[in-house]
Amino acid sequence: MIHKQVINHRQIAWLIGSVLITGALISQPQTLAKIAKNDAWFAYIIPTFYAMLVALVFARLTRAYPGKNLFEIIFLVGGRWIGGIVNAIVLFYLWLLIVADIKGVSFYLHLTLLPRTPLEIILLVFVLVLMYYGRTSTEVAARVNEMYFPVFFLIATLLYFTLSNEYAVERLEPVLESKIAAVGLINLVASGMFGDIFLFGAFLHAISHSRLLYSTMKHGAIIAGFSLTLVMVIQLGVMGYLITSRLSFPLHTLVQQIHITDFLDRVEVILFSIWFPAFTIKVVITYIAFLVGVGSFAGQHHYAACNGPCGLFVVVSSLLSFPKTDDVLRFISYGMPAISLILQLPLLAFLFAAARLRERGSGHDPLPVHTREYKRFRTWSWINKLALLVCVVSIVGGALLEERIRFAGLVSGATYFFCYLVALVSSYLEMQAINHLKHKQTQGKETAAAEQ
Amino acid sequence: MNRVFLVLYGLMLLASLIQFFMKRKNMPVKQRRVVGFFYLITIGLFAALQFQLNVIMPTNYLADVFSVGLQQWLEKIR
Numbered sequence: 001m002i003h004k005q006v007i008n009h010r011q012i013a014w015l016i017g018s019v020l021i022t023g024a025l026i027s028q029p030q031t032l033a034k035i036a037k038n039d040a041w042f043a044y045i046i047p048t049f050y051a052m053l054v055a056l057v058f059a060r061l062t063r064a065y066p067g068k069n070l071f072e073i074i075f076l077v078g079g080r081w082i083g084g085i086v087n088a089i090v091l092f093y094l095w096l097l098i099v100a101d102i103k104g105v106s107f108y109l110h111l112t113l114l115p116r117t118p119l120e121i122i123l124l125v126f127v128l129v130l131m132y133y134g135r136t137s138t139e140v141a142a143r144v145n146e147m148y149f150p151v152f153f154l155i156a157t158l159l160y161f162t163l164s165n166e167y168a169v170e171r172l173e174p175v176l177e178s179k180i181a182a183v184g185l186i187n188l189v190a191s192g193m194f195g196d197i198f199l200f201g202a203f204l205h206a207i208s209h210s211r212l213l214y215s216t217m218k219h220g221a222i223i224a225g226f227s228l229t230l231v232m233v234i235q236l237g238v239m240g241y242l243i244t245s246r247l248s249f250p251l252h253t254l255v256q257q258i259h260i261t262d263f264l265d266r267v268e269v270i271l272f273s274i275w276f277p278a279f280t281i282k283v284v285i286t287y288i289a290f291l292v293g294v295g296s297f298a299g300q301h302h303y304a305a306c307n308g309p310c311g312l313f314v315v316v317s318s319l320l321s322f323p324k325t326d327d328v329l330r331f332i333s334y335g336m337p338a339i340s341l342i343l344q345l346p347l348l349a350f351l352f353a354a355a356r357l358r359e360r361g362s363g364h365d366p367l368p369v370h371t372r373e374y375k376r377f378r379t380w381s382w383i384n385k386l387a388l389l390v391c392v393v394s395i396v397g398g399a400l401l402e403e404r405i406r407f408a409g410l411v412s413g414a415t416y417f418f419c420y421l422v423a424l425v426s427s428y429l430e431m432q433a434i435n436h437l438k439h440k441q442t443q444g445k446e447t448a449a450a451e452q
Numbered sequence: 453m454n455r456v457f458l459v460l461y462g463l464m465l466l467a468s469l470i471q472f473f474m475k476r477k478n479m480p481v482k483q484r485r486v487v488g489f490f491y492l493i494t495i496g497l498f499a500a501l502q503f504q505l506n507v508i509m510p511t512n513y514l515a516d517v518f519s520v521g522l523q524q525w526l527e528k529i530r
Contacts, residue, residue, distance in 0.1 A: 035526060092510075099511065120457035185526065294490075298483040305483060308468045309490035315461065316497040321511035323504075328515070334526065335519035 007206050009216040009435055011142035014149045015285060016197060016220025020051070021156070021227050022279040024193045025251050026104055029235050031333035033244040036186045038171065039178040040241065041232035042416065044225040045391050046187035047194035048423075051221030054197050057348045059214035060355040062204050070201030070351075071296035077354040086347070087293060093343050094199060094290045095317070100332050101283045102126055102318045107325045112252060113272075123318055126280075131311035133284040134291055135304055138203055141288065145281045152278045155271055156227050159234050162258045162267065167237040175409030176398040183395060190228075192337020195344050196282075197221065202289035215434045218384075219427040226424045229417070248329060287314070373440060377433035380426045387423035391416050453502065465494065 007015075032040035058070075065073045071090070075083040106123045114122060133141055160167070176183070197217065207213045235244055235254050244250045255268035287310075288303075294310055295303030322328035398412025469491060476484050506512055 096511070096514075118454040118457060120454045120461075124457055124461060181529070185529070189526075294486060298486040299480060305479070306487060306490070308471070309487050309494065312461075312465055312468060313490050313494045313497070316494055316501055317509070320497055320501055320506055320509050322515055323506050327519075330519045330523060331511070331515045333519075334522040335514050338518070338522055339514070 007139055007142045007203070009212055009431060011146060012200070012207065012213070012216045013220040013223065013431065015142055015145055015281075016051075016200065016217055017153070017223035017227070018145050018149045018278050019196050019199070019282045019285060020194055020221065020224035021152075022275065022282045023101065023196055024190070024224075024228055025231065025275070026108070027248060027250070027329045027333055028190070028193060029232060029244055029250040030247055030329075031189060032186045032232065033236065033241040033250075035189070036178045036182040037241040037245075038173070038236055039176055039183055040186060040244075041172075041229050041236060042176070042183050042395055042413075043186040043190040043232065044194075044228050045388070045395065045416075045420075046184075047190040048221050048225040048388065050191040051194045051197045051224075052218050054195075054344070054348065055214050055217030055221070057352045057355070058201060058204060058217065059210040060359070061201075061351055062207055062213055063210040064355040064358040065204075066208065067205050069203065069205045069292060069296070071293050073204075073351070073354075075296065077351070084297070087296060089343060090201075090347070091290065091293045093339065094286060094293060095314075096336065096339065097196060097199065097286050098283065098290060098314055099318045099321050100328055100336060101279075101286065102314065103322045103328045104332060105279065105283075106318075107328060108249060108252075111325065112249070120319060124315055126283075127311055127315045127318070129280060130284055130287045130314070131307055134287055134307040134311065138206065138285070138288055141281055141284045145278070148274060148278045148281065152274050153223070153227060155274055156231055159231065159255070159258075163234055163238050163254070165259070166257050167234065169237060171237050171240045172233065172413070173410070174402065175413040176395070176402045177409065178399075180396065180399040183399065188341075189333070189337050192340040194221065194224070195337070195340030196286075198340070198344050199286055199289040202292040209434075209438050212431070212434050212438050215381075215427070215431040219431045222420075222424050222427045226420050229420060233417075248325065371437065371440065373433055373437040377430060377437060380430035380433055384423055384426040384430055387419045387426060390419040391423065394419065461498075465498065 029040065032043050036043070061068075061070070061073055065076065068076070071087050074086050074090070077083065078086050102123060106119055106126060109122050110117065110119050197220075200217070204213075231251070235250055238254060238257055239247075239250070243253075247253050252268070252272075255271045258267040258271075291303040291306055291310055294306045298306060322331065394412040394415040398409050398416075401408035401412075472487060472491065476487075479487070500508055
């Protein structure tokens with residue numbers, strides 16, 4: 001078993017938000033705008049459900065195999081050889097994530113900020129940062145993320161106001177004119193991107209309460225979905241779908257449009273200085289998950305011993321992969337989502353079945369149902385489910401009625417956005433309610449133990 | 453290939469290998485095998501990097517064939 005790491009529920013939710021948002025912002029808007037044109041902002045509801053599915057399976061695994069991470073569980077369930085093969089496939093997937101992100105950000109920095117610096121040097125310095133964090137633990141990355149992610153989220157939200165002089169609602173209209181199949185397709189593509197949440201399986205040993213884990217991961221996924229929806233609305237409202245679909249780095253060009261009065265210019269430099277650390281933490285977390293996976297093969301309690309060789313391997317394999325910018329952008333937009341779904345769906349089904357079999361016959365602590373905190377938790381949980389359901393209904397209803405009723409698309413779009421916001425708030429309150437419930441349960445057990 | 457990178461990376465790899473050879477007797481067997489495996493692949497890929505042998509990487513197929521095929525399929529059906 002790996003040594004105990006402690007990250008609280010808020011850190012997990014923000015880490016998930018950071019991982020999902022920062023990765024999707026590089027070039028995904030281009031792909032989504034190509035497929036669904038000005039309806040690309042409806043792309044993040046099915047991915048949220050997919051992330052919730054992953055969260056459900058992980059919560060079950062935490063309950064069935066307490067204190068174990070994903071790799072240890074796979075070895076326990078599959079045995080030495082089959083478990084080893086499956087773990088090797090998961091490690092290959094994590095390596096693909098790391099290489100795609102490192103090469104993508106190296107190209108981005110080389111093209112936009114550091115054109116005279118050799119690509120190899122940018123990549124080496126970036127991996128040195130990963131190796132520096134690899135000597136520490138997830139707790140350090142989670143604490144650094146606590147500094148940058150809230151600012152990044154706030155800035156993403158404020159983009160609407162800073163770009164209000166460039167924004168035109170007419171560029172989003174007609175809402176839901178695209179075929180429902182196109183909207184379904186962009187949700188499928190974005191689901192693959194949200195598959196990055198799978199890497200948190202490497203940190204299951206850090207979380208003890210399964211129900212809190214589920215609520216936390218759900219909240220993180222909804223934060224990501226809402227933020228990305230908002231950014232897409234702004235992207236399409238400012239630049240339109242035609243320009244967005246032709247840009248390699250649409251968000252970079254979007255923030256370059258910020259002009260607040262005559263002297264507040266180059267605001268994108270400030271935004272970039274917040275986005276870059278948040279993105280780096282994403283790659284750090286992926287790298288630490290990779291080290292945890294390699295450590296599970298080495299049979300060791302701490303993965304830092306593999307940091308040096310893994311870091312050097314990542315440098316040279318990243319340099320050899322994706323020789324051109326288009327290669328990595330195309331892979332991130334099309335290949336990676338497909339690979340995520342192909343690898344993850346069967347593995348999730350297998351792990352869920354394994355967790356169910358393990359739990360059969362074994363009791364687990366039920367939640368105290370007659371407490372005020374439990375009632376609060378149930379209320380917010382139901383509001384959250386209802387809000388997400390209304391989001392789906394609004395898309396389908398709007399797409400079907402758009403041709404017959406003039407304002408159907410606009411009304412369904414507004415309903416979708418409002419319900420997503422309600423889902424965000426209710427998921428936060430649900431997470432807090434279950435956290436208070438968990439504390440009350442823990443205090444009750446301590447009191448009972450003291451009295452005995 | 454940039455010479456500064458080659459020198460820096462070469463020195464890092466050498467220092468890491470020396471450290472491994474000095475500490476390997478105290479390492480458990482499994483850990484020694486895993487770390488040794490990564491060093492072997494790294495040295496092999498470093499040699500391939502000098503000849504720009506990008507085709508040996510699985511990412512070559514994933515980027516040039518798999519992703520392109522998917523992109524064309526998505527553009528056909530949308």
